[in-house]
Amino acid sequence: MAGIVMLVCCGWTVLVCFSVQAYENLALHKSAWQNNTWGSYTADRAVDGRYTDLTLSGGQCAVSDLGKTVEWRVDLGGVRSIHHIVIQYMTDNDEWGENNLLTSFFLGFFVYISKTTNKEDGVLCLRDTNYTTSTIPNPVNITCPYQGRYVIYYNNRTHPPYPEGYSDYANIDLCEVEVYGCPLPGYYGDNCSVECKDDLCDNENETFLGGKPGFIGPRCNIVV
Missing domain, CATH: 2.60.120.260 (Galactose-binding domain-like)
Incomplete structure (x- = not known):
């Protein structure tokens, strides 16, 4: 399921959608x-x-x-x-x-x-x-x-x-x-709301587990 966050900046209202999946x-x-x-x-x-x-x-x-x-x-x-x-x-x-x-x-x-x-x-x-x-x-x-x-x-x-x-x-x-x-590969974190590069993240602690090269960082989103 999807979540929506409303951001207000400089008079503009922006809706940001993100994926949320219950365990x-x-x-x-x-x-x-x-x-x-x-x-x-x-x-x-x-x-x-x-x-x-x-x-x-x-x-x-x-x-x-x-x-x-x-x-x-x-x-x-x-x-x-x-x-x-x-x-x-x-x-x-x-x-x-x-x-x-x-x-x-x-x-x-x-x-x-x-x-x-x-x-x-x-x-x-x-x-x-x-x-x-x-x-x-x-x-x-x-x-x-x-x-x-x-x-x-x-x-x-x-x-x-x-x-x-x-x-x-x-x-x-x-x-x-x-x-x-998390029912789908590639998601982890609270309510499975964080998308992980290469499906190699710890689902709660947001840490990189290793395996395929190419991505590092606490959210596995930094290209090396």
């Missing part, structure tokens, strides 16, 4: 993958927009077999400017907290944004080292202003002993993963 859920109905699947609870269930029933039987969540490492990712369909990620865990529709057994499977999780399917090629948005079964939030809201094509959720149980409250196995019980950012 959108870029993950909705996009292609998703997980390294193993329990039954019919496939990875795409975590990006289908449904999370009114947070039980296994509700059929709205992606679920894996128990394992030592679990990984889930969504393909945004192209490199996009991301602002924040919201993760809704399965709860069995029970009160969330230390008495909910599902909390133990999520402790120690990682979230990455990458331009490839390899998480090591990207940026680590969050590695949980502090949450306990009584403090882990649900949903989890992660601010990570970065550009990428894939959002990757990862967890492992490969280096015992584990902190108190951790499960012995990792699991994917994701009822929804929402990735909010």
